[in-house]
Every structure is written in structure tokens, then in C-alpha cells.
Amino acid sequence: MDKPVNDAPSKARPYHHGDLRNGLLDAARIILEEEDLSQLTLRAVARKAGVSHAAPYRHFPNHEALLVELSLEGFRELRQMVADAAKAPGADSDRTAHIGAAYMRFVAKRPAVARLMFGGQLPNREKFPELGDAADAVGTEISNALPDPALGLAVWSAVHGLAMLVLENVIDLGQRKSGLTVLPSRAEILLRSLFAAPRD
DSSP states (O other), X not given: OOOOOOOSOSSOOOOOTTOHHHHHHHHHHHHHHHXXXXXXOHHHHHHHHTSOTTGGGGTOSSHHHHHHHHHXXXXXXXXXXXXXXXXXXXXXXXXXXXXXXXXXXXXXXOHHHHHHHHSTTOTTGGGOHHHHHHHHHHHHHHHHHSSOHHHHHHHHHHHHHHHHHHHTTSSOSSHHHHOGGGHHHHHXXXXXXXXSOOOO
């Protein structure tokens, strides 16, 4: 399995008074990306953060609440990356390519979080409408960057489908040999080809 592109330190930052919540989230992110979702328990998060086993319950009443927060954090980060990419000058096909590359950059950086955000690891999603709102915000950001909402939905569907196919190793865009870092440039090439304006 390819290692994610991860800017986070290899160890959770030490817990400082007044910053317990962020310390716990740092620890949870590291466990999720470097180990596996099955290893992501509140007890493991406490151990990684260097706090008592009871400490996480001050901010997360249960395991599901922690997963929801990690997902929401991921949606916020993805939305910001898409928004930044949408500001790039150029034609609609250029903007489409930049958005696709940004989306794939997020997936390459946070593969386990991306799976959590969109996969079946949160079976009770209907209990957390904020997850739907956060996902919709990503779609809205893409649609607002393009001249037609239908095009925005098509771009989102295309790049997201591509991302999930890559993460599940169904298709190979070079990531099996070179790692996930190749994904943004490959997505950009594909989207330029797929959504380029037709020539007369």
C-alpha cells in the first residue's frame, strides 16, 4: 500500500493545557493515515496524545463523534483547496484542470480521511446532517467556479470517481509504481482532455 503524502509529523505534538481537542485530533489523524481505521479507538488516541484514557471524552462522547469530526475537518480542507484552485486565471478548461488537480492533491495527502469522508465507514450518516452540508459545500465550490452548474457536477463526479478508483487500486495512474504523489498531474491531464472545449 502506498504511503500517503503527509505533512503531519510522525508523532502527535505534545498535549498542552487548553489545546486538548487539537492534540487529540492530531493523534487521530496520525493513527488513521499511518495505521488503519480499525486501530483508531479513543483509547489509542489518548495514548498517542499522551493523555489519560478518559481525556478524549471531554470533547468526543464516542468513537463515532471523533470520526465525524475528522470527516468534517477533511471536507473543510478539501473545500479550501478547491476554492484556492478555482482562483487560478485561465479558461474554463484550465480552471477545471486546476480543480481536479487540487482534489487529487487532497486525496494523495489524506487518503484514509478521503475514504472516511465518502465511504461506508460512517454507517449512520443521516444522524449528522452537517456531513451532508459539508459535502454539498465542496460541490457548490466547484460549481461556482465554472459557468454551468451541470458542468460543475460533471467535473466533481469525474474527479471523485477517478480518486476512488485509484484509492481502491482498481485503476493505475502510475501510483502503484511511483506513489500517490503522481495523482494531481495525471488528473489534470485527464480533465483537460475530457472537459476541453470542442474545436471547430
